[in-house]
Amino acid sequence: MTDTQINQFDSASFLKTVTVKAGVYVMLNTSGEVLYVGKAKNLRKRLSSYFRASGLTTKTMALVGRIHEIEVTVTSSEREALLLEQNLIKQYKPPYNILLRDDKSYPYIYLSTDHQHPRLSIHRGRKTGKGMYFGPYPSAAAVRDSLSWLQKVFRVRQCEDSYYKGRSRPCLQYQIGRCSAPCVGMVSDQEYTLDVNHTELFLKGKSLDVKADLGRQMELSAAELEFEKAAELRDRIAYLQQVQATQCIEGETGDIDILGGVIDGGQVCIQLLCVRGGRVLGSRSFFPKSQLDEPLAQQLEAFIAQHYLIGGGAADMPREIISNIALDDEDLLAASLSEQAGRQVVLSHKVRSNRAKWQNLALTAAQQNLKNRLASSASSLKRFKALQETLGLDVLPNRLECFDISHSSGEATVASCVVFDGNGPLKSDYRKMNIEGITPGDDYAAMYQALTRRYKRVKAGELVMPDILFIDGGKGQLSQAQSVMAELGIDGLLMIGVAKGSDRRAGLEILIRGDNGKEISLPDNSPALHLIQHIRDESHRFAITGHKARRDKSRRQSTLEGIPGVGAKRRRELLRHFGGLQGVKQAGVEDLRRVPGISEKIALQIYEDLRSA
Structure with a gap:
């Protein structure tokens, strides 16, 4: 029996008791499962719109037919309602809400500063390391692409510290001109520090300063008849110019996210273009899923709320968000984002000059990506129908x-x-x-x-x-x-x-x-x-x-790691005392007891576990 068949929700009686204040409403089915979560400036007015005699879409009528109960939470402001709505959506993932289905944190480029020779790397998660973080980037692919050309221009190492420490001669990255090999002294500390400083400046959006400095170095090298070094600097400037031409717009600064949204064939694509320090870091396509026929403005508002209020956080929030159409709740979203970020966040859609170019770029990418997805969906539907026919199924398989x-x-x-x-x-x-x-x-x-x-x-x-x-x-x-x-x-x-x-x-x-x-x-x-x-x-x-x-x-795990009572500190003491794992394996119980922090019980445990292994 379906929800609709047994649904006896008395909307008329319910609406008489609903407040006219702002708040959040949660629609549940007969099993107590959350169907939809929404917010409203006026709860009675908004909920009444679901039960009017005409004007509802087929999909909205399907939702209403499954409602068994509606829970209402009154909030002190629209901003509080917006935040509560997004938290409930994240918690329950209702089938009729717009869902991004993306829980990954966004990647950054990390430049370590607690090392004699700092390294560049990709980073996700909490920023606990000593160093600088640049981003966020829209995808790991965008980070890897940036790291690749940073190697070519600045030649700052990207290898793990453990690999760096074990080098006795330059690795392949040095041979192909992508690292200056500080691990074996192929570059002076002063020159390497200069490369690190140039990398930092470029990632902060100060590429013109970097080009000017490299130009001065090139002229100085040429004047001192160091023509090979001058030619190398010339090539680095040329490559930097090439990167600038594809990523930067002269005179533009700021941290901006540009959203291009399109709807076609019952599907929506939202293209996110990330600009930091006036430099395009990359873009990413999102295809939110929804059971209802919401207009594009509502889809974009849901994306902004989920992506920034719940998914992003203040540290990842740009100072400006540009959409390709006007939003109904633009002021509310801007105020909520500003409150969370602790600084002003501007939402806009009417832009000119270079911002308009970025806006058009995001929109064009969204249109093309949605076109490709629809073509792929048509091909996929053809395959599913062929499978249905091959297996003689009455209904088209979906999962x-x-x-x-x-x-x-x-x-x-x-x-x-x-x-x-x-x-x-x-x-x-x-x-x-x-x-x-x-x-x-x-x-x-x-x-x-x-x-x-x-x-x-x-x-x-x-x-x-x-x-x-x-x-x-x-x-x-x-x-x-x-x-x-x-x-x-x-x-x-x-x-x-x-x-x-x-x-x-x-x-x-x-x-x-x-x-x-x-x-x-x-x-x-x-x-x-x-x-x-x-x-x-x-x-x-x-x-x-x-x-x-x-x-x-x-295979990377030490044999000692699986022994109860032997943590990182005791493992380090054992290896230091015996000069390596082989020495630990050959030691007797009395020998093991002489190691600081190793009791007779733990020594016996280590002895037995190593021999049984």
Whole structure:
């Protein structure tokens, strides 16, 4: 029975009691699940609009038909209502609200200052290190791109400190002209400090000062007949000029985010262009999901509130946000952002000159990216329809899951679960699982454990049930999936084994249906086969990535780290006392007891654990 069928919400009686003050309302269904969270300057007026006799869109009527209860919270101001609304959206992720589905912190370029030879690196998370942070950048790719050309111009090292300390000769980065090799004294401390200062100035947007300084150095080198050095400085100035031409607009300064939003085909794209110090750091596309037909202005307002009030924080907030259209709650958003940042934040849409160029750039990128996404969605729909026809399904499948197992001779076994919907890979729902407690190399046991862990949660209603479950493997792996579903009492889930062909070449895969055991071979030009190959290859890639990360972490880990009672300090004392791990392994209990901080009990624990290992 649906929510609509059993819904008996008395809107007339409810609206008589609702206050006219500002606040937040939460709509719930019969199961107590949050459907929608909204804010209002006048709660009675706003809620009355949902229950009028005409003028509602089909999707809004579907929402209203599922309402069983509405909870109201009165706030002292519209600003407080806006903040509470965003916190509730983040907490409950209601299906009818606009959701960004992006919880990652934004990356920065970090320049360390607590080292004789500072390094550049990418940084996410809390800024606890001693040094300077430049950004935020819209994506890790934008940071890597910036680090790449910074190497070419300024040649400041980017290697880890542990790698730096172990060098006895210059590495490849020096050979190709991307590092000045301070680790082995190929550059004086004075020259390296000058490169670091130039890097800092450029990242602060003072590229003209850097060019002028490099120009003076070039002239001085030429006057002193150091023509090779002068030529090198000339090349660096030319490359810096090239970078400036693509990233900077002369005379422009400031920290600005430009938003270009477009709607087409029932989907929305918001392009975020980040400018810091007058320099374009990069851009990123967002495709917010919503069950309702909100206008573009409302979509942009929701994006700004979620991205900056909840997702960004004061440190990441620009001083100006430019949109391509006017916003209804522009003043409210600007006041709320300013309050959170502790300084004035301006929202605008009517801009001229260079800002208009950036605005047009963001809008053009949004239009092109949405066009590409719609084309991809059309192609994806064609593949899903072909899959429906191939499998003889009455309803078009919408959610596909695929599992794979990866390990190296049984070491560091990892299972992957990837999810596809009508738009392609749904990466926010991807999951990796570390497999423990099985015989190394037993793929059947690994698959059994992974599926059990996943589908216990599906059975409990914590996760969404897929329409089709694909298993990368033949009948053996498929039988494990069938056993898990039987034990959990899950019926009606179509399971498909994807077995490799006779000579294991792509295009010769055999599909094995779990419901009737029928084997299906598809022609290599089949759109259905292409979809299955895509999800199978993606699960394989994701499993291998997880396995390699887990394996490399375990191999980097010291043998002493797994011993109870041996922390970083005791581990350091042991290695210092015996001159390395080999010395610790050869030591007896009495020898271990002589190390500061090592008691008889811990010495015995270390002795036994190292020998059992």
